[in-house]
Amino acid sequence: MEKQDLLHNKRHSLAHVLATAVLELYPEAQLAIGPVIDTGCYYDFDNLTLKESDLPKIEKKMRGILTRGGAVTSWVLPIAEALAKEEVGGSIYKAELIRDLQTAGETEVSYYKIGVFEDLCKGPHVENLSEIAGDSFCLTKLAGAYWRGNEKNKMLTRIYVAAFDNKTDLDAYLNMMVEAEKRDHRKLGKELKLFTVSELVGSGLPMMQPKGMIIRQAIADYLWELHKDKGYDRVWTPHLAKPALYETSGHAAKFGDELFKVQGKEESFFLKPMNCPHHMQIFADNQWSYRDLPIRYFEPATIYRDEKTGQLAGLTRVRAITQDDGHLFCRVDQIETEVSIVVGVIREFYTTMGMLENYWVRLSTRGDDHSKYLGSDEVWSLAENALEKSAKENDLPYRLGPGEAAFYGPKLDFMFKDSIGREWQLATIQCDFNLPERFDLSFVNAKGEKERPVVIHRAISGSLERFMGIIIEHFGGNFPLWLTPVQVKLVAVSETHIAYCQELANRFKRADIRVEVDTSNETVGNKIRKAVNEKVSHMLVIGDKELASSDLQVRDRGSRDTRSISYDDFITELQDKIAKRSLT
RNA sequence: GCCGUUUUAGCUCAGUGGUAGAGCACUUCCAUGGUAAGGAAGGGGUCCCGGGUUCAAGCCCCGGAAACGGCUCCA
Numbered sequence: 039m040e041k042q043d044l045l046h047n048k049r050h051s052l053a054h055v056l057a058t059a060v061l062e063l064y065p066e067a068q069l070a071i072g073p074v075i076d077t078g079c080y081y082d083f084d085n086l087t088l089k090e091s092d093l094p095k096i097e098k099k100m101r102g103i104l105t106r107g108g109a110v111t112s113w114v115l116p117i118a119e120a121l122a123k124e125e126v127g128g129s130i131y132k133a134e135l136i137r138d139l140q141t142a143g144e145t146e147v148s149y150y151k152i153g154v155f156e157d158l159c160k161g162p163h164v165e166n167l168s169e170i171a172g173d174s175f176c177l178t179k180l181a182g183a184y185w186r187g188n189e190k191n192k193m194l195t196r197i198y199v200a201a202f203d204n205k206t207d208l209d210a211y212l213n214m215m216v217e218a219e220k221r222d223h224r225k226l227g228k229e230l231k232l233f234t235v236s237e238l239v240g241s242g243l244p245m246m247q248p249k250g251m252i253i254r255q256a257i258a259d260y261l262w263e264l265h266k267d268k269g270y271d272r273v274w275t276p277h278l279a280k281p282a283l284y285e286t287s288g289h290a291a292k293f294g295d296e297l298f299k300v301q302g303k304e305e306s307f308f309l310k311p312m313n314c315p316h317h318m319q320i321f322a323d324n325q326w327s328y329r330d331l332p333i334r335y336f337e338p339a340t341i342y343r344d345e346k347t348g349q350l351a352g353l354t355r356v357r358a359i360t361q362d363d364g365h366l367f368c369r370v371d372q373i374e375t376e377v378s379i380v381v382g383v384i385r386e387f388y389t390t391m392g393m394l395e396n397y398w399v400r401l402s403t404r405g406d407d408h409s410k411y412l413g414s415d416e417v418w419s420l421a422e423n424a425l426e427k428s429a430k431e432n433d434l435p436y437r438l439g440p441g442e443a444a445f446y447g448p449k450l451d452f453m454f455k456d457s458i459g460r461e462w463q464l465a466t467i468q469c470d471f472n473l474p475e476r477f478d479l480s481f482v483n484a485k486g487e488k489e490r491p492v493v494i495h496r497a498i499s500g501s502l503e504r505f506m507g508i509i510i511e512h513f514g515g516n517f518p519l520w521l522t523p524v525q526v527k528l529v530a531v532s533e534t535h536i537a538y539c540q541e542l543a544n545r546f547k548r549a550d551i552r553v554e555v556d557t558s559n560e561t562v563g564n565k566i567r568k569a570v571n572e573k574v575s576h577m578l579v580i581g582d583k584e585l586a587s588s589d590l591q592v593r594d595r596g597s598r599d600t601r602s603i604s605y606d607d608f609i610t611e612l613q614d615k616i617a618k619r620s621l622t
Numbered sequence: 623g624c625c626g627u628u629u630u631a632g633c634u635c636a637g638u639g640g641u642a643g644a645g646c647a648c649u650u651c652c653a654u655g656g657u658a659a660g661g662a663a664g665g666g667g668u669c670c671c672g673g674g675u676u677c678a679a680g681c682c683c684c685g686g687a688a689a690c691g692g693c694u695c696c697a
Contacts, residue, residue: 089626182692183624183692183693189695193624293697312697346695348623531656560655560660566658566659569657570657581656599657
């Protein structure tokens, strides 16, 4: 048997062992479902109220069951018989699963018996529980989870198990989690003073500290630089609009709960939850000829969404979101060219960030439930086909994502991996025939008739806040030079060297290098330690030796040694790296 | 929003119903230093908020907020 399959079986059997342990300790618990996941397995229970402090005794019970060991046996029951058995036994969740299998055309189902515990299960499992090492797993977390993942259903109690082949693999996994925690953007954001959250300001409303703003602005500037020679125009839109705007667009009906309402003296407004309707009004205030198209608007714009409190998180899920938003108004025959231009920008941006490796693209289409979407079937196939064709022409590694479309149109969603392999949905290109219809947008075609433009919605970084959170973790706080808040730190050995440090700092500043001088009344060792912890790109300790020498002694981030370089060469090196947005 | 956990000094955290603590940071003084923590003194508290129990609450109970781990959602 393949090693992977064996691990899968161990995890699967562990889910059953977990269920056995829970039933032994809490006989009234009702079983729902217990599948295998990437890092182990989980089991969902109803009629079970647990605290995290209950997990150790469940874990202990599981080890006891493994120690007793026992062969695993299985058999098959006709589906009607199985259903009757579960219904008589009062297992409502198992009965529901069986009824679904019945509807799907199954005629029989299998059962597995592990020790004394029987469960409906399609298998496969280990042959004997003795195959599972008692120290190869641990219970990691307790969570609520809706039955069948549907919010309308009852919330069950879920216990997660981390499970691997052996203790070494388990420890490696747990260790990786600890490493991931070290680069958590919330932790680094605090340590490096990049951003701040204030309970007084509000939940989901982080603020940029000066050092965080340097990074954010560098990204925003770069994004505009990537667009300015590609026919884009900058626009600006206010942060409020009358409800009628979103009633027209359909956002009010779709996202009503999540729009912030602003009450004026006489009128009420919504804080804008997105920019497309505003941009469409800018487009609409012109008489466009087909010769003018495409029209391309770009605006890094802050929008506001009243997200449910439980889903707010650091910078990655906030209530004030700054999108690097752009809307292209074009003819149908221009879609592919425009998509290609955007794909080019995306590739360039993510190459610079060192994230283009192993990316993939989801062609997000309409799901089966068409009531969730605007517009006719014809228009949707037109849009979906246009995007698929563009994906093929641009050699995008794409897969279909049914049900993942926006309510007004299909999308190409770009999924990138960060430096520790986590995947993020970032850039997006969306093809929209519906909002132009709703806003009655038009241009005059070659025949002198009014024609409806297509709108392509696109974002490269997605949101500046979220993207910042992601690159903080991607770089682990060790930003490439062009993004580093402090590019050069000067450490004065003693008071007598401060004047020279200031003079040197001014020369760096004139060369557009971000420099800081540590003049504090501390030992040199302590000042060096602080500079290292701040993750500055380059550090120069300035004392008598440097005063006497024409060369600089530079200590680069990540190195414990210094190198000797002339002032001019150093400046050239820095300016060159910054201009190229070099990753190293 | 739902399930679970957490909330004590600027930061990281200890504190077991009986006078509010440590390390780092900060201020002052001494030390004038050479590539990851020099020494001393000092200042700093709405123990998340609101109720309750108790002679007495940071600690126990109830309600709420926020953060975190999940679930759900994500234009």
